[in-house]
Each structure stands twice: as C-alpha cells, then as structure tokens.
Amino acid sequence: MIALLRRLLATVRWNKAERDLDAEIRFHLQSLAEEFEARGLDRNDARLAARRAFGGVEPMKEVYRDRRGLPLVEGMLRDLRHTGRSLRRAPGFTTVVVATIALAIGANAAVFLLLDHVVLRPLPVAQPSELVIVSVPPLPLEKATSAGSGRGPDGQMMYAVSYPLYQTLRRRDLLFQDVLAHRPIRPTLLAGTTPMVADAELVTGNYFDMLGIKAAIGRTLQPDDDHAPVGNAVAVLSHGFWQREFGGDPSVLNRTIRVNNYPLTIVGVAAPGFSGTGGGRGPDFFVPLTMGNQVYQRRGLDLLSDAVSHLSVIARLAPGVSREQAEKYLRGVYETLFNEAVGRTTKPFNVERAKARPVSLFPGGYASSAQSAVTRELKRTLELLMGMVALVLLIAAGNVTNLLVARGAARARDMAIRLAIGASRWRLLRERLVESLVLALIAGVASLFVTSWVVRLLTLVLPFGDRAAGLALTPDRRVVGFIFLVAVATGLYIWLTSALQVTRRSSLPPLYAGATRQAGAGKPLRLRRGLVVVQVALSLGLLCASALLARSLYNLLTVDPGFKVEGLSTFSVQLPDAAGTAERRTLFLQLLLENVRGVPGVQAASIASSLPFIDSPGGSWASTPGIEKKISYEASHVGPEFFRTIGMPLVAGRDFNQHDVSGAEKVAVVNEAMASALFGDGKAIGRLVSYEEDMPAETRIVGIAKDAKAGPRTDARPTIYLPCLQRPATTMNVVARMAGGEMLSAGGVRTLLKRVDSSVASSEPRAIADIIAESLLRDRMLATLSAFFAVLAMALTGIGLFGLTSFGVARRSHEIGVRLALGAARSSIVWLVVREVAVLTLVGGALGLAAYVAASRAVGTFLFGLSATDPQTVAAATIVLAAIALSAGVVPAWRAVHLDPALTLRDE
C-alpha cells in the first residue's frame, strides 16, 4: 500500500526523479572512469571502459522507470504531453479532425437529446423501473359499455380500465405493491377573472405517494381525499402551472378555484420537475378521481361505474417481481374473472374475440411509456433518425482514420526507427491510443456547442407547436454522459482502425536511404480504400433515404385537403354549463357566431365540432330504410354556412342555414363516400337516414359534400354533417375566413367572448394552415434532419475520396513523373487517377444500393405516395453521389497532369 503511494508520488514528481537518476548515473560513470584512468588507461578509453562496465544506460533507465512509477499511468501522462505537443504542432490537422468528429457527435447528441426526452429518460418518480402500465380489456357485462383503448408508441394495444375493475386490480394480491389510476380531462378553469381551458388529471388518492412525489408547499392528495362515492373538493397544482399562472405565490393555498363551475380548494403544489406521467407539459392540476362526476359532467355518464373504461392504470411491482412474472400471474387472475363474468351475463358475448385481447403489463416509468401524443408520434421517427445519424458518425470516423493513417504514413520512418532502437510496439500503440482519445474528447467538448446549436435550429425550423412545451431542450447531464461515451467509443474506433495498421512492422518502410517513397504502400492503403468504400456505401444509403423522405414530404404538403386552407383561422370554445339545456347552448352559439361575423375583416364564419383533415371524430353505424346494411361513418356537428366558410364544394343540395335549429326538420349533409356507401347510386338528396344505432330514420339528407381526405395520409371516410344548432356538442371550434392574410387575434377573441358570455373559456386562435403544418411535424423532422445528415455524409465522403486520391497522386508522383517524361498522354494520366475514384465509387455504390434495399423497410413505413425503392429517386441519388465522387477526383487528377517530371525525378 505504502509502496503504491510512493510509486504514485514518484509518478507525479517525474522530473525531479529523472534528474536524480541522471546525476546518480553520472557520478557512477565518472567514478568508474577515474578508477580505470588510475589503472593506466587514457581518458577516452577509461570512459568507454566505464560505460562497458556499467552496461546499457538507456535500457537500465527504462527498467528503473518502470520500477519507480506506475508505468501505465506515467506512460500515459507522458504520451498525453507528447500528444499535446504534436497536436499543437499541426493545428490544421487537429482542427480538421476535431471539427469533423465534433460535428458528427454533435448531430448524434442532438438526436439523442430529442430521443431521450421523448422516449428514453426515466420519469422523475421514485424507482421508475418498478412501474408498469396495466392494460386489461373490459370484462363482459350486461349493459352496453364504452371501452377506451389506444395504441402505445410501438403500436401495442392498450386498454383503459373502469373504476370497479381498477378496484379489483387493487384488492387482489397481484404481485403489486400498489396500483394507481388516472385520466386527463380538459375542463374550464376559473382561477382569476378570465376562464381558461385547463389540463387537469383525475387521480386516485395514492397517486402522489406511490410515485414518491412530495409537495412543494401545502400537501399532496392523500388516500382519504379519494373516498367513494364523492371525495374531498380539493386540488393540487403542478409546480409549472403554479409558477405560470400564480407567479409562485404561496398564498394560493386554501384559495378556491372553479373547475367546470364546481368549487375546489387548493391544498398544495406538487414538487418541481414533476409533470404527471404523461410527458410534455403535463397537467395543470390534480383532482381526486372520486370528484370526477362533479368536475367533469357528462350527460348520463357515471365515471365511477363499470359502464366506462376510461382509466389508465399504473402499478408498482412488488420487490423482486419481474414484469413478466406479474403479467403471467395477472393473466391467470383475469381468466378467472372473465369466466365468472361470462357466467353472470345473459347477453350474447363473443368470447373468442374477447379472448384474443391480451392482458399486458408495459414498462411504466420512462418517457416512452408516457403514452403522450408526442411519444407516439416521434418514437419511431427518432429511432430511425438515431440510426441514420450514427452512420454519419461512422463516416466521419472513417475520414479521421484516413487522416491519421496518412499522417502515420508520413511518420512511418520515424516509427520504424523507434521500433529499431527498441521501443515496443505496445508503446507506439499506446501513444496512438492517447492521441485518438484526446482528439475524440476535445471533439466531444466542442460537440456540446454543436448540440445546443443544432437543437435550437431544429426548434426554429420544425413546427413543434405545443409539443415542445415541457421539453427542456438543452443539453443536460444525460446528454453530456452520452457525448462522453460516444467520444470514447469514437476514439477507440479510430485508434483500432488506424493504429494497428500504422504500427505494423510489415507496413513500415525499410530503413535504407530512398525507401520513404514507398511509405504507406500495401496494407494501410487497402484499409483506407476499404474505409472509403464503406463511406460511399453509407452515404448513398443516407442520400436515398433522405431523397425519398423529402419527396414524401412534398407529396404530403401538396395533398389537397378538400377545402381552402388559406385565410382560415380557428379557436375552440367550451360551451357554458355542459350539464345545462341544449337551448341555452344553441343560443350561445348563435350569439357567438353573430359576434365573430361582426369582427372587421371576417368574410365568413361558422362552427364545427371537428374540422375535416385535422380532427378525426368518432362515429357510429348508419343505415337507411329499405337497405339492410350498416355503414360505419364519422359525424361532425357544424353550423350554418359551414361549407361556404371553409370552401368545401357541395356536389348537390344546400349548405346549412339559420333555420336548421332544433324543432325544425332534422337534416344532414353527407359526403360522396357516405352517399355511395348508403345508396349505391349516390342519389341521396331528399332521402332519410338513421345515423345512430337504434334511432328512427327521420333525418333527411339535404346536401352532398365533395369528398375530402380525412388527413394527409388518410383517404376520405364516409362522413355525415349534422347541424350543430340542432344538437350542440360541449366543445366547438369556431372557424373564420379573413381576407388579406389576416387572422383572428387572441385579444380580439377574448373581448368578443366576454361580450357573449364571460364564463366561457376559449383556446388561442390559430391559422388552420399552421395546424396542418404541425400535423406534419414527423415528416418535416424526417425530411429536414435526414437531408442534413445526407449532406454531411456526402461532404465527408467527398473529402475522404479527395484525401485518398491526393495521397495516391503524391505517393505515385515518381511513377507519374516517369510516365510523363516518357511521353504518356495526359488523358492516360487522368485516367490513372480517376480510375481509382471510379472503382471505389462503383464498389461502394453497389454495396450501398444493396444495403439500402435491404434496409429500405425501415424508411418505407414513413413514406407517403411513393415506395421505399422508388427507382427514379434512387437513380437520382446515385447520380448525385457519382458526381460528387468524380469531382473529388478532379483536383488530384489536375495536379497529377501538371506534375513537373524533371522535379519529381530529381527528387530521388
């Protein structure tokens, strides 16, 4: 132990120890020489004799040094100093290498940062790895039920759970420590004077305790807040909302807020950093689940009954229990429950179909398990981008290896000499290792700037909209860790690919005069060619993918939504008193519409429960008298002059008007798809339709609208438009068309609403074009980033080819000089140079195409309107690559042709 410390100390005090050793040896040699002189040798002979008697000074010093310090650490330190010197001596080389790696690592870190926020990072809760999402399909029941299900980020089915089923999940001993349930609602919140649309979360009383979330001030919700049938009228604010809306004022405690007009008392604020289990900005406040029926009135719907499966359930696994174990056990329990329920119910129930719906547990503690829209939308996208950007790093590392090998070739003689005088190969390798790591780590530090720069650029260029809210898109500790790991891996990679070649004895020149000209021949060159071939292959693959994604985006952008988007803006309102009468809501809508039409600049305005191309409304089954079949459709409740306002053409019949109110004849407009589905001949005007199961067919079709796509990627679906003044929904969108590029202003909407009904909350008005643009976030992100990566890859590959070809010309300048002197045609010299580029490009290109075709499925799922192997695009990409490759050969070829034979030959 003490010996180790001493050696460590010696390592630190290297210079002093080295001086001492020298002095000691000098003394010994002098004393020896004097003795020999005294025996009668002359001074010179005496000195030589002393040296002989002493033995080799340098080897002895090496042994001594190894013994003295920690040879590895000490050697590394020495190599570090050496590397520092040699890198400072070649600032151009250092800059190019560092910039190349920094750019590539920075791009990787930027994608990682997004991926981390959207998918990878654990939620800020206690022991996130123990949390699982419990997905249990509803049990068969006597009554009709409404069952919620959705798809997770990987497309897996996830079933929402009813309150009674949740309680069953809690009571049974299911290898869970605890189980919570939650669901989001969007109520109207009145906290000050202006009502607003808020995001709230109904949660069970154990929510905060189970997740390990403390209160910043006051208290969190507790199990006894959540007693059935009606819990405590309390709410806990999220920290972000408290800061945003109340400026972090601690006096909010015990204040009353009105949620959908129901009073709740604020009892606390949750700890900072926690924004629910749902990713993104998260809920504004939390309310006990058993208050659901009070704050979220839905006609005839008891949120606590088994008629609605609407809860997301998260469980914490018991210690030592794996997700698979718990899942297997839960499946057994569910089967028993299922069979009991089947035995109770008299209603015919499709047992086979129900059994195909699996009970599953999914990881619940990570950003990807948040089931947030942004995760669902971007998980696969970011994974694909991560793969692409990793290839860019590989290409960049290839360039660096090429540079290092070229530099190594220039220093080959130096290296050969050192090997000859007894340096071990490991010693040389170690020097290269330190050099590679130092370069990569410097680049890692530089890449931090690249990362924040790229991310900032992305948030500017890409229409993140609301989805960026709550994502703190700045490099944090996790990103720094990622950069460090990637930098070390890159360092090791460039070391392995370059150093083993550079220090191979057989690749070093013999030590006789004139032999340096052959430096770098043989194996290193083969390696470098191999690297360039890989670069060409990878960048062709990237180029193909990015070209396809760009064309796909273009296809999406040019999809005709079926109405005139320009000049349209929209905002949504939550109708007053959702539990109130239909008449009151109708009156409100009429008044609202009148006021919107009165805003200067508004040419037309209407209302809709859902907007075509943007929303996908739910629907049901429709039928018409005399025809047996039932049609699945989507329903949208729209106001007077809806079709004129949004500019959707009617093929036949009329638009809705002021007279289509409740009490008047029930009317509907259907789209072409619905008309032909219902009636075959498409002659729908004047005919009757029943648009909800078990309803009499008494609604008359008065118009046929032209088919519009249901979304950028979705074809038209049968749609029925119903006059909202006859049956208003609880949330409606106002749409207004304005001239001259204007749109509704937020302030304008607020004053307007105050005039109509001061208890109503609205969203900010937005241009419909922006909403559509945001819906293409994924595609824009793919096209933009992959284009950026492809350009980077092409540039790096071009540089790599250029470097290799230039090196080849320099290496063969003697040969080329001879050829020129003997009268070779210039064209043959050009061919000599370009041939190498051409061969490498051909081989790389062929490999790249093959690899791309093999991997094209990963890209194909994102494409719209063209196949992943679209021949035109792939051919164009190949031509671009070939052009870049050939242009990389032009300068070296020019240089080769203009070599002065006299000079190169004299240079022997």
Added chain:
Amino acid sequence: MSTERTKPDLLQGTLDVMVLRTLETMGPQHGFGLAKRILQISDGLLNLNQGTLYPALLRLEQRGWIRARWGTSENNRRARFYELTRAGRSQIAAEERDWARTVALMQRFLRPGEEG
C-alpha cells in the same frame, strides 16, 4: 567462469541479499561503492552490469529496507548514499534464514550421497 550466465530471477534475489549485507558491514554507501564492493567480494564469479544495481536499490528502497539521501563522496562529489533502515536490518536476518534453508534444501538434491 566469467562466461557463465547468472539467471536473472535468481540474480534478483541474491543481489538483494548482497546489497543488504554489504550495507550492514560497510555502513552508508553510494551505488558506485556498493558495486565495487560486491564485485570485489564475488571475485569475478558475478558477471554483473553495474547499472543493474540501481533498479535493485530502488526496489529495496520501495520496500522500506534502505533509504537514500544525497551526500558528498570521498572525492568531494555529490552522490546518493544508501543506508539500512531498521526494517532492513531485521530483513537481513530473515533473508539469511531463508538462504540457509534454500541452500540446505538444494544440497539434498544436488549431492544426495553425501547426506547418507
């Protein structure tokens, strides 16, 4: 006999004992003096590059058996003098025991008849 090569491993162990014993009899001594003395005593049996002494000295120093300090030599030069530490002194006894045991053991194998 000078062409005979002494095996390095064996040398290392023996050199340690030689250095310690020499320091014990001579008192503080510099590397040159130690080398001279050891070669003198070995009387040509030891074919030793004098330089090899220094790593051995360092090893003994690291084990805490000797310590070094700078001083002035007989001919007024700055030289590093080595001396035994207390641990070094007790080590000599241990080394001697070991040697005696080793020698006795080896003798049984090398001249088994004489033991008879």
